[in-house]
Amino acid sequence: xxxxxxxxxxxxxxxxxxxxxxxxxxxxxxxxxxxxxxxxxxxxxxxxxxxxxxxxxxxxxxxxxxxxxxxxxxxxxxxxxxxxxxxxxxxxxxxxxxxxxxxxxxxxxxxxxxxxxxxxxxxxxxxxxxxxxxxxxxxxxxxxxxxxxxxxxxxxxxxxxxxxxxxxxxxxxxxxxxxxxxxxxxxxxxxxxxxxxxxxxxxxxxxxxxxxxxxxxxxxxxxxxxxxxxxxxxxxxxxxxxxxxxxxxxx
Amino acid sequence: xxxxxxxxxxxxxxxxxxxxxxxxxxxxxxxxxxxxxxxxxxxxxxxxxxxxxxxxxxxxxxxxxxxxxxxxxxxxxxxxxxxxxxxxxxxxxxxxxxxxxxxxxxxxxxxxxxxxxxxxxxxxxxxxxxxxxxxxxxxxxxxxxxxxxxxxxxxxxxxxxxxxxxxxxxxxxxxxxxxxxxxxxxxxxxxxxxxxxxxxxxxxxxxxxxxxxxxxxxxxxxxxxxxxxxxxxxxxxxxxxxxxxxxxxxxxxxxxxxxxxxxxxxxxxxxxxxxxxxxxxxxxxxx
Numbered sequence: 287x288x289x290x291x292x293x294x295x296x297x298x299x300x301x302x303x304x305x306x307x308x309x310x311x312x313x314x315x316x317x318x319x320x321x322x323x324x325x326x327x328x329x330x331x332x333x334x335x336x337x338x339x340x341x342x343x344x345x346x347x348x349x350x351x352x353x354x355x356x357x358x359x360x361x362x363x364x365x366x367x368x369x370x371x372x373x374x375x376x377x378x379x380x381x382x383x384x385x386x387x388x389x390x391x392x393x394x395x396x397x398x399x400x401x402x403x404x405x406x407x408x409x410x411x412x413x414x415x416x417x418x419x420x421x422x423x424x425x426x427x428x429x430x431x432x433x434x435x436x437x438x439x440x441x442x443x444x445x446x447x448x449x450x451x452x453x454x455x456x457x458x459x460x461x462x463x464x465x466x467x468x469x470x471x472x473x474x475x476x477x478x479x480x481x482x483x484x485x486x487x488x489x490x491x492x493x494x495x496x497x498x499x500x501x502x503x504x505x506x507x508x509x510x511x512x513x514x515x516x517x518x519x520x521x522x523x524x525x526x527x528x529x530x531x532x533x534x535x536x537x
Numbered sequence: 538x539x540x541x542x543x544x545x546x547x548x549x550x551x552x553x554x555x556x557x558x559x560x561x562x563x564x565x566x567x568x569x570x571x572x573x574x575x576x577x578x579x580x581x582x583x584x585x586x587x588x589x590x591x592x593x594x595x596x597x598x599x600x601x602x603x604x605x606x607x608x609x610x611x612x613x614x615x616x617x618x619x620x621x622x623x624x625x626x627x628x629x630x631x632x633x634x635x636x637x638x639x640x641x642x643x644x645x646x647x648x649x650x651x652x653x654x655x656x657x658x659x660x661x662x663x664x665x666x667x668x669x670x671x672x673x674x675x676x677x678x679x680x681x682x683x684x685x686x687x688x689x690x691x692x693x694x695x696x697x698x699x700x701x702x703x704x705x706x707x708x709x710x711x712x713x714x715x716x717x718x719x720x721x722x723x724x725x726x727x728x729x730x731x732x733x734x735x736x737x738x739x740x741x742x743x744x745x746x747x748x749x750x751x752x753x754x755x756x757x758x759x760x761x762x763x764x765x766x767x768x769x770x771x772x773x774x775x776x777x778x779x780x781x782x783x784x785x786x787x788x789x790x791x792x793x794x795x796x797x798x799x800x801x802x803x804x805x806x807x808x809x810x811x812x813x814x815x816x817x818x819x820x821x822x823x824x
Contacts, residue, residue: 339712371714381705384728393723394713443709450714 289315289454289484290336295350297331299343306331307508309350313501318476318485320499320516322492323531327505329488333456336486337373338366354454371398374447378459378490380439382431387423390431390442394450409449417445418475437468444475454484462490473498492532496520504528572805575798582795596759596785601796606763607676607771608745608803611755614680614767615687615744620737622684623691627733630692631699632721651689656749658686663753677767679755686750687740694736698729731818738811746804748775758784774800 290313298305306328313319321329334340335352338359351358359369371394383390391410392400400406410427414420419441423434431442440460447455457476461469476485476498489495495502499516504525512525523529530536590600626647634640662682672678702725710720726733748756756776764771778796781788 337712339708342708342711367714367716370712375712377705377709377712379705381703381709383706383709383724393710394715397713397715397719446713 287315288312289354290486291351291353292332293351293353295332295335295348295352297328297335297340297348298346299331300346301344302346305508306335309508309510311503311510311513313484313486315484316480316482317500318480318487318498319501319503320495321486321488321503321505322495323505323511324536326507328508329505330458331508332505333375333458333486333488335360336454336456337370337375338364339370339375341366371450372452373454373456374450374452375456376440376443376447376458376460378462380436380443380463382434382439382442385431386428387431387434387442388427390446391449394446398450413445413448416448416475416479417441418471419445435468437464437471440464440468441472441475444472448479452483454486455479457485457487459488459490461494469494492534504531506531572801575794575801579791579794579796579798582791583798587792587795588799591761592759596781597788597792601774601777601792601799603760603763603772604774604777604796605799605803607756607773608775608800610676610764610771611679611683611751611773612741612745614676615683616737616741618681618684619687619691619740619744623688623737623740624695624733626688626692627695627699628721628726631696632717632725647689647692650685651693653686654749655686655747656752658682659750659753661685662750667754673768674753674757674770675755675768676764676771677755679751679771679773680767682750682754683744683747686747687744690740690743691733691736694739695729695733698732698736699725701732702728731814735811735815738807738814742804742807742811745807746775746800748779751776774803 292309292311292313295309296305296307309328309332321332323329331340334343335348336354336359348360350360352360354369354373357364383393385393388410391413392406395406395409400409411420411424414423419438422438423429423442431439434442440463444455444457444460461472464472473494476487479485480500487498489498496516499520501514502516502519503513504511504519504523504527506527512519512523512528514524519528520532523532587600588605589602591602593599630640630643634643659682662678662685666672666678666681667674670678672681706724706728707717707720710724711717715723744750751773755770756773757770758772758780760770760772774796778793778800781796782793
């Protein structure tokens with residue numbers, strides 16, 4: 287079942303950089319959908335449309351629709367705060383807030399009005415377990431989050447977006463700064479998470495795309511070139527340009 | 538010939554380097570010399586009576602308590618107006634204002650405000666607060682005048698501190714369902730606070746030491762009692778120093794330097810507090 291339906295989405299930034307042209311795409315529930323392609327292809331822009339984070343940037347023009355559960359989230363009347371609780375995001379560089387580990391996790395929940403200590407503690411533990419970080423930090427939840435290693439920080443960021451029990455998780459090159467072991471931990475966490483969530487991942491390499499993708503979408507200069515099941519797309523691409531990119535002829 | 542040139546270049550470099558070093562020391566010298574000189578000349582004047590007593594014998598004897606209290610009142614009064622207004626303006630400029638002709642005009646106005654001579658602020662305060670708003674020569678009028686003078690310092694340092702907070706914190710906070718204002722309250726202000734405080738203290742310190750802006754707006758030559766309300770005039774250290782140095786004949790020089798010493802200690806203490814806040818924050822900073 288499609289959780290998200292993108293219909294003819296176009297977008298242009300005010301400074302004329304990276305944009306999207308007529309992208310239409312259905313994103314399946316409880317699966318990992320990978321958006322890949324060379325830099326400047328529009329992958330991050332698309333991610334940032336899905337939780338309206340692009341509201342913070344200067345966008346010149348946009349058209350088209352993004353339907354999540356049938357509701358067009360680009361509608362100006364949409365409650366963006368609620369949307370962002372429903373669509374969580376993990377960024378390329380792990381950005382922990384200048385707070386303790388625990389506070390990083392409870393931040394979003396407290397903003398959402400949760401005050402009960404028991405609920406907050408539960409949520410902290412649950413999200414840390416989901417992000418495969420609990421065992422490593424359970425004894426020092428009140429330490430500053432910045433003291434964690436890069437890989438731990440990124441899993442903390444993942445846990446932080448999970449705390450809000452979103453339905454969709456957006457990940458923008460979440461492992462670009464991590465060593466292979468930390469990367470492996472994040473990737474296997476994603477495989478667990480897709481049971482309950484809809485996951486959209488911009489991978490940091492084609493290898494990662496091939497490893498993680500249930501579905502894959504290839505973007506080139508703002509256009510969606512090819513979309514299909516991960517298995518077939520990476521072995522038998524239909525488009526010449528997809529094949530050229532996957533086999534390393536450009537990129 | 539070539540050899541000679543090379544040696545020459547070396548010599549030129551040494552002369553240049555030495556003179557730069559000497560100039561660096563030259564900037565420190567006046568500060569150190571002033572402090573030591575005033576300490577030596579004014580130190581003997583300091584006593585419990587000097588700090589807690591009223592002046593008598595036409596201010597040629599006794600203490601300077603009313604001037605000390607007056608300066609404290611004026612500094613606090615200035616803080617009451619300039620701190621909230623200055624921080625609010627900085628938040629607006631850093632977090633909300635888009636880059637439009639209007640905000641550019643505001644910025645230019647703030648920069649120019651900092652360049653206005655303090656006596657002009659004094660005249661402006663006389664016109665607006667003392668006469669037009671009818672506050673009279675009072676702590677209120679003087680504090681408001683000092684506030685206007687202090688605002689540019691507070692606004693520009695606060696804006697700088699706010700801008701120094703990484704943009705990524707804001708993006709992350711928004712992505713977790715925070716509004717802009719929640720993000721400012723919970724993350725941005727907290728991180729910028731030490732920088733803002735430093736600016737506030739430096740601004741207030743300047744206000745505490747100024748004479749010209751309070752000259753026509755709130756400073757009294759001599760008062761037999763402490764001010765009882767914001768609508769009373771007050772004695773103040775810098776103005777008192779001016780008065781006893783120029784307006785009172787046969788003034789004991791010891792008292793003049795004693796007063797200068799108290800003012801200097803007052804201002805330097807504020808400076809020290811600002812420095813401590815800044816270096817602590819720098820050590821604690823996590824980004």
